[in-house]
Amino acid sequence: MKGHPLRNQIEEIVKLTDDEFVFVLEHFQKRIFKKHQIVLHEGDYARYDYFVLNGLMRVSRWDSNGKEHILQFGMENWWITDAEAFHYQIKSTLTVDCLEDTKALSLTLENKEKLSHELPKMQNFFLKKTTNGYIALQKRILCFLSSNANDRYHNLLSIYPGLIQRVPKAMIASYLGVTRETLSRLAKIEA
Template sequence: MSNILRQQIERIVSLTDEEYAFVLSHFTSKKFKKHQIIIREGEYVHNDYFLLSGLMKSSHINPEGREHIIQFAMQDWWITDPQAYHNETKATLQVDCLEDSETLFITLENREKLCREMQKMEYFFRKKTTAGYIALQRRILCLISSTAKERYENLLTQYPGLFQRVPKSLIASYLGVTRETLSRLANNN
């Protein structure tokens, strides 16, 4: 399973077997059960998780108790509360498992150490962070400038399998619509 991480890294930089073994030595493997919360709002965040299998979500609960889905993460994706992880502060997001999940995680200390000791990995993480910023910008622009129908169709095109794996209420939260609106969009498609 850890070859999934190697494949992702090697889309950006090539590694010898020895280099990959060194990279992997900075990660820890951990399995989580469906519904398990791995990051709680208000707690310190120590890890960035790479999914080998399963499905997770990050979300924020507003003062009225409404959940706003920030991200879904599936195999070959990273998930954490980036602000809390990088600033070593308390989480403003919650991350929990929608399916049993297997991960490799890296602490900030190990990530910094790895980047200091291996230029290739510093480059890899910089490229992944930049790609994450770009994806976040696209998501924000989509939320503020697209119709609900356009957001729905975009998600359906990008991640068609997600609709079979995630409850409609969570898809609606991610799209910023009500469950009823999502049902209308699905029925008109």
């Protein structure tokens, strides 16, 4: 149990005994997904929040013009779901799928609330994680407000080191909010 990635993440914020971590883990289910597998379809209820053990997932939206927009990537130790659909238990407007074979731990909203209640420091953990997520999104918005595509690209490199090697550039472009052609031109200028 020592060295479990979930435990490591929790213990960066609150300390757990071995028994407590076993108890925490009982609220999760282990999941195995194949590359290209869709984990949450648009229009379905988002029953789970996922903690990625290994592999790579993403959350995206298809707009009315048939274009795909990537909201988030989820690498090892990231949490990923359609947050709105999950927390409000409504139908998802986003799609979650796997860019690689992926192992994850799934958590239902019911279990998340149960866990928060039974072990208050877990609520503390969730609050801290959500706050950090909120701050990260604020930074991303500031990046949209103040930076051109080139600066946003370099910002991405620093947030997701190693991502560039794992996903097609067209997806990087989609995350940045530009076309793949624009991203390609930026790369040329760099050289």
